Amino acid sequence: MRIECNHAPDAAAEADLFYCGYEDCAPDFSLGPNVRDCYLLHYVEKGRGHYKIGDAEYPLEAGELFVIYPGEVVYYWTERDDPWSFCWFAFDGSGAAGLLERAGLGRDRPTLRLRDGRMLSSCVTGMIAAVSERPYGYETEVRGRLYLALAELERAYRDAQPGTAATAKPAETYAREALRYMAFHYSEPVSVREVAAYVGLERTYFAKLFKTVCGRSPKAHLIALRIDKACTLLRTTALPVSEIGRCVGIDDDYYFSRLFKRVTGQSPSAYRRIAAKNLPSTSGGRKE
Structure with missing residues (x-):
């Protein structure tokens, strides 16, 4: 047949x-x-x-x-x-x-x-x-x-690899799964412990593995991801700063502003003002 x-x-x-x-x-x-x-x-x-x-x-x-x-x-x-x-x-x-x-x-x-x-x-x-x-x-x-x-x-x-447990995966696979999880869940108050549990590793071991593969800790990556998304929202929306913090998984307004300034060197409000000034003109005319 x-x-x-x-x-x-x-x-x-x-x-x-x-x-x-x-x-x-x-x-x-x-x-x-x-x-x-x-x-x-x-x-x-x-x-x-x-x-x-x-x-x-x-x-x-x-x-x-x-x-x-x-x-x-x-x-x-x-x-x-x-x-x-x-x-x-x-x-x-x-x-x-x-x-x-x-x-x-x-x-x-x-x-x-x-x-x-x-x-x-x-x-x-x-x-x-x-x-x-x-x-x-x-x-x-x-x-x-x-x-x-x-x-x-x-x-x-x-x-089939000698000495490899059937459930083992390469370090890069664990890191890739963690990166994907954080990319999808950064807007929630997810923690490094939750990410480690998702990929099936103990928290401390996971943190070391992630840093070896990605060059920074999972906490640092999650912060960078959230602040990057916050920058985009500050440039492209009129949402209040407090709501932007919640959009990127940080409910505490004070902590969000402090963290944002620590990463970018500016407060969220200052970042928004400077970004607005640097927007290209849409009038098609020439600035005098």
């Missing part, structure tokens, strides 16, 4: 699906020489076979996957006495190579073994169904399933 579905990708996306499918291979299945213009990933659900790229040949069996990279001349074939059954999905985008690198994949390391491939298979099955039926919003659905599949590869790679 062979199923293949095509999808018109969004060229501007970081990663988007081109096509996907599933096949129970015939005993004499082989393909190549073959060249693709996008990234094509095959996950072997059953059977055994081989993938060849340049002088490197990779024997592959159930539970393993291989990636074909754009522009590479490749060959792949199944074992006659134990033919492959595999699913596949092709994708590309500005961030496609980086997403694969996070899963430990590259042109010189195009294969990966999964401890449990059920989630990946489920993602591809969902892609096939969405592209076949094309319900309202299917474009968003297939992109979401693509990212879920790539996330599963990243988890599998991390799990």
Whole structure:
């Protein structure tokens, strides 16, 4: 049985699906020489076979996957006495190579073994169904399933690293999650302790990790983020200073003004006056 579905990708996306499918291979299945213009990933659900790229040949069996990279001349074939059954999905985008690198994949390391491939298979099955039926919003659905599949590869790679707990993540990942959380919640009275709890780390350890990655403490980043947003509101709105403080997560008027002056060297009111004077003229005339 062979199923293949095509999808018109969004060229501007970081990663988007081109096509996907599933096949129970015939005993004499082989393909190549073959060249693709996008990234094509095959996950072997059953059977055994081989993938060849340049002088490197990779024997592959159930539970393993291989990636074909754009522009590479490749060959792949199944074992006659134990033919492959595999699913596949092709994708590309500005961030496609980086997403694969996070899963430990590259042109010189195009294969990966999964401890449990059920989630990946489920993602591809969902892609096939969405592209076949094309319900309202299917474009968003297939992109979401693509990212879920790539996330599963990243988890599998991390799990396979010697001495790495299954729940461990790189320091950069914790920092990125914290930055995203603060960017979305700076307008609330969120604390560093809450950010640490969100990423799943003890507060002191989280603070050290964040400073190592980002170059400043999470408290300093949160303050800088709030003051930067406050500056924008002072320049672009007529909101009272006290309301601006609350808009950036600081309910105490006195503390907000004191903190603002400490960071910028000016009081909020003085900052607003100076910003107003420096606004470009909108009259189109020349100042005398």
